[in-house]
Amino acid sequence: MKSTWLEKNTFHYSEFNDLDRLVEEKQRKNLKISLCLPTLNEEKTIAKEILIMKSELMTRYPLLDELVVIDSGSTDKTREIARAYGADVYEATEILPDLEPFKGKGENLWKALYVTKGDIIVYLDADIKNIHHRFAYALLGPLILFDNIKYVKAFYDRPIAIGKSKIRPTGGGRVTELVVRPMFSLFFPELTQILQPLSGEYAGFREIFEAIPFPIGYGVETSMILDIYEKWGLDVIAQVDLDRRIHRNQDTRALGKMAFVILMTFINRKNKLGLIDLKEDLFNEMIQYNLVKNEYKPDIFQIEGHERPPIIEIPAYREKFKK
Amino acid sequence: MDSYLDKLPEFVDTIKSIKETIITNIVLIGQIPAPTFKEKRRTSVFMERLADFHVDECTTDGYRNPIGIVKGTSETKPPIFVVAHLDTIWGTDIDHYYTIKENSITGAGIMDNSIGVGVLVSLPEIFRKLNLRFESDIVLAGVIQSLGKGNLRGIRHLLKTWSTPIRGAVCIESNELGRLNYYADGMTRCEIDCNISTINGWEHKFKPNAILILNEVINQILKLRLPQRPRSRVIIGKMSGGFKHGMIANDARLGFEIQSNSDKMVKSISNNIKDIVEGISHEYEVELKLKTLSNIHAARIKFNHPLVKSTVDVMKKLGLTPISEPSESELSIFLSRKIPAVTLGITRGENYQQTNAMVEIEPMFKGIAQIIGVIMAIDSGVCDEEYLA
Ligand SMILES: Nc1nc2c(ncn2[C@@H]2O[C@H](COP(=O)(O)OP(=O)(O)OP(=O)(O)O)[C@@H](O)[C@H]2O)c(=O)[nH]1
Ligand SMILES: [Mg+2]
Numbered sequence: 001m002k003s004t005w006l007e008k009n010t011f012h013y014s015e016f017n018d019l020d021r022l023v024e025e026k027q028r029k030n031l032k033i034s035l036c037l038p039t040l041n042e043e044k045t046i047a048k049e050i051l052i053m054k055s056e057l058m059t060r061y062p063l064l065d066e067l068v069v070i071d072s073g074s075t076d077k078t079r080e081i082a083r084a085y086g087a088d089v090y091e092a093t094e095i096l097p098d099l100e101p102f103k104g105k106g107e108n109l110w111k112a113l114y115v116t117k118g119d120i121i122v123y124l125d126a127d128i129k130n131i132h133h134r135f136a137y138a139l140l141g142p143l144i145l146f147d148n149i150k151y152v153k154a155f156y157d158r159p160i161a162i163g164k165s166k167i168r169p170t171g172g173g174r175v176t177e178l179v180v181r182p183m184f185s186l187f188f189p190e191l192t193q194i195l196q197p198l199s200g201e202y203a204g205f206r207e208i209f210e211a212i213p214f215p216i217g218y219g220v221e222t223s224m225i226l227d228i229y230e231k232w233g234l235d236v237i238a239q240v241d242l243d244r245r246i247h248r249n250q251d252t253r254a255l256g257k258m259a260f261v262i263l264m265t266f267i268n269r270k271n272k273l274g275l276i277d278l279k280e281d282l283f284n285e286m287i288q289y290n291l292v293k294n295e296y297k298p299d300i301f302q303i304e305g306h307e308r309p310p311i312i313e314i315p316a317y318r319e320k321f322k323k
Numbered sequence: 324m325d326s327y328l329d330k331l332p333e334f335v336d337t338i339k340s341i342k343e344t345i346i347t348n349i350v351l352i353g354q355i356p357a358p359t360f361k362e363k364r365r366t367s368v369f370m371e372r373l374a375d376f377h378v379d380e381c382t383t384d385g386y387r388n389p390i391g392i393v394k395g396t397s398e399t400k401p402p403i404f405v406v407a408h409l410d411t412i413w414g415t416d417i418d419h420y421y422t423i424k425e426n427s428i429t430g431a432g433i434m435d436n437s438i439g440v441g442v443l444v445s446l447p448e449i450f451r452k453l454n455l456r457f458e459s460d461i462v463l464a465g466v467i468q469s470l471g472k473g474n475l476r477g478i479r480h481l482l483k484t485w486s487t488p489i490r491g492a493v494c495i496e497s498n499e500l501g502r503l504n505y506y507a508d509g510m511t512r513c514e515i516d517c518n519i520s521t522i523n524g525w526e527h528k529f530k531p532n533a534i535l536i537l538n539e540v541i542n543q544i545l546k547l548r549l550p551q552r553p554r555s556r557v558i559i560g561k562m563s564g565g566f567k568h569g570m571i572a573n574d575a576r577l578g579f580e581i582q583s584n585s586d587k588m589v590k591s592i593s594n595n596i597k598d599i600v601e602g603i604s605h606e607y608e609v610e611l612k613l614k615t616l617s618n619i620h621a622a623r624i625k626f627n628h629p630l631v632k633s634t635v636d637v638m639k640k641l642g643l644t645p646i647s648e649p650s651e652s653e654l655s656i657f658l659s660r661k662i663p664a665v666t667l668g669i670t671r672g673e674n675y676q677q678t679n680a681m682v683e684i685e686p687m688f689k690g691i692a693q694i695i696g697v698i699m700a701i702d703s704g705v706c707d708e709e710y711l712a
């Protein structure tokens with residue numbers, strides 16, 4: 001396998017910190033840029049993300065044209081706080097209300113395409129404790145400066161937060177290393193050059209996002225990479241080192257579910273592309289066991305595996321964007 | 324000359340209009356741990372931010388205090404200093420990530436002194452937003468090694484090596500809005516160590532207990548007659564010692580401060596305590612070590628000093644009631660060098676000195692307007708000799 005992509009298309013955020021230049025190029029190319037934050041109960045971090053992005057990339061440097069929060073029905077104060085700090089806040093269910101509603105991050109990302117106006121959309125998870133404006137401008141850098149790049153993915157040296165107030169310098173990314181990387185190695189060795197395929201932070205041109213399907217849940221990151229790779233090839237993708245991202249540490253059970261969804265998405269996608277031949281449908285239940293009073297009780301987690309079609313196929317979208 | 328007073332209320336709204344930027348500075352700097360003596364990372368973010376706001380000169384002094392200078396219009400007027408200490412009591416292993424809600428910011432060090440530091444760095448942008456130019460250069464200094472064992476080394480060094488006169492100074496603390504400090508007590512901070520040696524020398528017939536020895540020291544200190552005037556006191560502030568519940572303590576340590584508005588009184592109490600320690604050491608045949616950790620001289624400007632008067636006017640104009648107590652911080656170093664100075668607080672909060680310290684956002688804008696008002700007062704000459712004459 002050649003790893004020329006990794007050398008050519010991997011960047012460090014510091015290569016893009018001349019914000020005047022980014023703004024100038026953005027204006028010259030007449031681009032509009034939207035930032036989208038998908039949320040579900042993120043009252044602790046949402047204000048910080050909005051404040052910093054607004055201050056640095058809207059007020060001080062006009063790089064972002066809008067900042068939207070798409071919420072999955074938070075039961076904490078996420079939406080109120082986001083509104084108080086001036087984001088455009090939507091509940092996912094309010095967008096395209098005639099469609100059957102689904103719940104998940106992927107659903108929010110997909111619906112964001114309908115309510116945002118940008119030619120470029122930046123997606124950032126809303127749970128980033130050490131949020132900094134580089135998370136957005138560095139993802140935008142390659143899209144604005146290099147004509148061939150259409151999609152940019154973040155990677156990190158990921159420390160994880162342990163307990164309430166201690167942090168530890170390395171670790172994280174278990175699902176990446178134990179599931180996605182082996183899978184990519186088996187089927188698409190070239191894709192292993194994408195160092196953190198599961199990172200929740202990426203940006204791309206609308207013409208890319210509107211032409212691919214979005215799984216509604218955890219599978220969205222993997223499927224996005226596969227689709228972009230299949231449709232446009234690796235060369236339209238770049239990755240940027242954003243330094244550190246402080247992440248909460250999930251337990252193994254939660255990661256198990258995540259791995260399940262990712263595997264399911266991956267296998268279905270390969271099947272659809274005709275790359276493998278499934279003799280029967282996959283089961284859609286992740287089964288984990290609990291020991292309750294000396295008895296093993298199954299804990300079943302059902303995943304519908306719903307997927308939204310490319311939004312360009314939705315008439316309301318085509319009408320709104322005159323496509 | 325007092326025309327600036329009338330502008331203050333509308334300043335509050337203008338300052339509020341860039342609240343995103345002010346809070347961003349507070350967060351980006353405050354989230355970097357900076358325990359005393361390990362302020363390097365915070366220092367570089369501080370400088371980066373100043374440079375980012377195109378401050379005329381960004382540099383560090385010989386002691387690595389980060390400094391930004393906003394150039395004034397006059398060639399001759401001495402500079403005005405605005406300082407906030409950078410260091411915190413929290414170690415690098417403590418989570419410093421802040422949580423922001425509609426009207427609050429929560430997290431380690433936010434009250435001491437992230438708000439102060441974030442506001443300091445935001446001043447150039449606030450000046451710009453308010454269309455303010457000053458005659459004096461404004462020197463914005465984040466000072467290191469301030470707290471505890473740092474013993475105000477950063478500010479001491481900065482002022483000692485600053486080669487030209489200084490017109491006046493404002494020290495910024497996150498908390499508490501309404502404070503107006505303009506005098507510093509004399510202070511000596513000491514530690515007494517009691518060690519009962521177990522190895523060499525002869526064995527005690529009745530082995531003394533280090534904690535009880537220090538207890539005796541405390542008792543005798545408490546018996547000292549301290550005058551009401553000059554106002555003086557001894558604060559027994561820290562104690563540690565012993566090893567196990569069921570074992571006679573081999574070691575113990577006592578930390579205290581002698582405070583008085585008269586340096587002479589501090590000296591005299593300090594001598595008394597030295598005598599007490601020597602006496603007990605002799606009588607009980609134990610080793611007692613008295614160590615002086617730091618000293619501050621009593622210094623003040625008078626309540627009727629024009630700087631204090633104008634500060635009171637500024638605060639009143641903003642509906643604040645000034646509350647004055649002695650303060651042994653950066654302020655005392657300015658005052659002891661005969662530089663008129665005040666310390667002011669930016670906002671209110673709770674859980675001071677805890678990892679879940681919390682401040683209110685809304686009062687901050689008044690707190691900042693007040694700082695601006697006082698800088699304008701100094702720039703208009705209230706600290707100058709001609710004015711005082
Ligand atoms: N899990 C989940 N996240 C959602 C949903 N809707 C929006 N989100 C947001 O999607 C982002 C990523 O979700 P996370 O649960 O943090 O997923 P993750 O980053 O893979 O996992 P962590 O390791 O827990 O951070 C966050 O900003 C969520 O608030 C939803 O329905 N479920
Ligand atoms: Mg996350």
